[in-house]
Amino acid sequence: MLDRTKIYLSLTIVTVILAVAAAGVVSLEAAGAVEKNKIPAFTLKDFNGKSHSFSDYKDAKAVAIFYVATRCPVSNAYNKRMADLYKEFKAKGIPFIGINSNKMEDADEVKIHAQKHGLTFPILKDINNVVADKFKATVTPEVYVVNTDRDILYHGRIDDSRKQDKVTSRDLYNAFKEILAGKPVTVKETKAFGCTIKRIKK
Amino acid sequence: MKQAGILILLWIGLFIFLSSGSLEAEPIEVKKIGEADLKSILASYKGQVLLVNIWATWCKPCREEFPDLVRLQDFYKGKAVHIIAISADYPDEVNAKILPFLEKFKINFPVYVQDFPRQEDFINYLNREWNGALPATFIYNKENRQQTFFIGKKDFESFQKEIEKTRRP
Numbered sequence: 001m002l003d004r005t006k007i008y009l010s011l012t013i014v015t016v017i018l019a020v021a022a023a024g025v026v027s028l029e030a031a032g033a034v035e036k037n038k039i040p041a042f043t044l045k046d047f048n049g050k051s052h053s054f055s056d057y058k059d060a061k062a063v064a065i066f067y068v069a070t071r072c073p074v075s076n077a078y079n080k081r082m083a084d085l086y087k088e089f090k091a092k093g094i095p096f097i098g099i100n101s102n103k104m105e106d107a108d109e110v111k112i113h114a115q116k117h118g119l120t121f122p123i124l125k126d127i128n129n130v131v132a133d134k135f136k137a138t139v140t141p142e143v144y145v146v147n148t149d150r151d152i153l154y155h156g157r158i159d160d161s162r163k164q165d166k167v168t169s170r171d172l173y174n175a176f177k178e179i180l181a182g183k184p185v186t187v188k189e190t191k192a193f194g195c196t197i198k199r200i201k202k
Numbered sequence: 203m204k205q206a207g208i209l210i211l212l213w214i215g216l217f218i219f220l221s222s223g224s225l226e227a228e229p230i231e232v233k234k235i236g237e238a239d240l241k242s243i244l245a246s247y248k249g250q251v252l253l254v255n256i257w258a259t260w261c262k263p264c265r266e267e268f269p270d271l272v273r274l275q276d277f278y279k280g281k282a283v284h285i286i287a288i289s290a291d292y293p294d295e296v297n298a299k300i301l302p303f304l305e306k307f308k309i310n311f312p313v314y315v316q317d318f319p320r321q322e323d324f325i326n327y328l329n330r331e332w333n334g335a336l337p338a339t340f341i342y343n344k345e346n347r348q349q350t351f352f353i354g355k356k357d358f359e360s361f362q363k364e365i366e367k368t369r370r371p
Contacts, residue, residue, distance in 0.1 A: 138333045138353060139334055139335035156333075160321065163292075191322040191332075193334045193335075195336065196263070196353050196354045199354075
């Protein structure tokens with residue numbers, strides 16, 4: 001083969017490969033796959049049947065989304081801390097949304113639990129864990145702090161111990177402070193033991 | 203002579219009676235383990251299939267699947283498949299929480315309590331894809347490589363199925 005032909009052939013092959021790859025990426029986004037480092041958009045009903053969408057929070061400085069449970073001892077160990085953080089940070093421009101994706105914990109149970117434990121932020125019922133699947137959330141409690149473009153600014157635990165007197169690192173609190181100060185979040189990703197989200201069998 | 207014989211029998215009887223307490227199950231030991239301990243424990247099972255179950259006394263599905271782990275170890279006794287369980291309770295809760303739970307079972311595998319300085323280091327040591335949800339199970343093949351990882355409660359049949367997948371050459 002002539003050198004020129006070889007070059008044209010190689011260029012054609014590379015172009016075809018790139019075109020196919022680009023088409024693949026486009027079709028993935030069209031299919032609604034989670035974009036990297038962003039949460040998905042969602043609409044869910046709270047335990048009073050009222051619909052909430054992420055887009056409702058256009059004016060927030062950031063939004064904190066908590067995967068919670070009514071029957072998980074770890075999630076419950078954080079009820080007071082979540083209520084206290086909400087009190088402090090809602091006023092500063094960071095609203096909270098709770099999401100309960102557990103198959104056995106229905107809206108009524110979530111409502112009674114929230115009222116009993118002073119959780120006053122909206123808690124949405126994620127039936128069949130559809131939204132949890134899109135988030136790839138796995139544990140309760142699990143927090144996602146995002147900006148209004150749905151970029152994840154912080155993901156993981158509230159702090160480093162389910163026992164409040166053993167806490168040494170208030171990771172969520174620190175993230176909130178940094179966000180409000182306009183600084184990048186230093187510790188963006190954390191982990192802690194918790195309960196699995198109780199998913200339906202598919 | 204007859205009296206001596208009777209006395210001897212009585213003493214033997216008394217001895218057996220007094221020592222029968224120690225014939226009961228040995229007290230369970232739950233060792234605290236850090237990273238170096240975990241590394242050497244995992245490595246010590248090379249050549250065998252190893253199932254590592256992470257649980258906690260506060261975790262209801264963990265408590266519910268525990269009897270199936272005991273059954274599983276009985277089933278695989280002598281078949282080069284081993285189970286170990288590592289508790290995510292606090293190390294200072296061994297006596298107050300862990301032992302009282304374990305005493306309900308005829309535990310036939312080692313149970314440890316994780317004692318890493320930071321829980322995220324323990325979580326990431328086992329698998330970076332794991333976010334800390336319990337129960338979590340990790341299965342290592344004979345080459346000592348982690349082949350399977352899943353979260354959530356499983357039953358005897360499901361555990362067995364996962365082990366058999368790993369045993370296949």
